[in-house]
Amino acid sequence: MNVELFIPCFVDQLYPTTAANTVKVLEKAGCKVIYNPEQTCCGQPAYNAGFWDEAKEVGTKFLNDFSEQNYIVSPSASCTGMVKNGYNDLFFNTAIHNKCKSIQGNIHELSEFLINVAKKDYFGAELLGKAVYHDSCAALRECKIKEEPRLLLEKVLGLEIVPMKDQEVCCGFGGTFAVKFSGISSAMAEQKVMNALDVGAEYIISTDASCLLQLQAYIVQKNLPIKTMHLADVLATGWGNV
Structure with a gap:
């Protein structure tokens, strides 16, 4: 293909x-x-x-x-x-x-x-820890993607995906929104990260790097014990260059 x-x-x-x-x-x-x-x-x-x-x-x-x-x-x-x-x-x-x-x-x-399309859900990925999946606005609302990332993450060895409060709420990035309304944007990022920490998550995973940049910036600023990862990076973890 x-x-x-x-x-x-x-x-x-x-x-x-x-x-x-x-x-x-x-x-x-x-x-x-x-x-x-x-x-x-x-x-x-x-x-x-x-x-x-x-x-x-x-x-x-x-x-x-x-x-x-x-x-x-x-x-x-x-x-x-x-x-x-x-x-x-x-x-x-x-x-x-x-x-x-x-x-x-x-x-x-x-x-x-x-x-x-490819009908593949297992890639031999391995990531130890607990994570939440962040539904980006574009994935959920524009592309109607919800179950697909979760089906892939379920097959990652050692990874526990847990639900969090306000799962489908925006992270606050929104492109120029984060620049024009920085205060509101930062508060939305804080809410998302705190909801993840409340359920003991070590990772926030998403399909969109822009959301992850927004959240990681807040995490770094506040020196919080959690990190962000793109779905592609998760699926490629644990099997090296094979």
């Missing part, structure tokens, strides 16, 4: 290990991973800030950087959701409308692809 890898600019710049682990997991699932180094951004920052002309320009490049023939997989529900939903605003009734619809049908967030 050929898979084109979409690594969002956010992951490329701040979490390159997550990108590398996404490749490892996909290859272990039996996929041939294709990566176009010319890819950049999906256009979400400009789109969310109201600069739709600029977002359309970046989005057009995205559509040209990927093919219509293969699955496209990304370790980001946020960026996947942008392509699946935001592109309807940018490219409806345009010259590349049909190509856009094809790519929207091909793109998948990592966990959703592994469970629903």
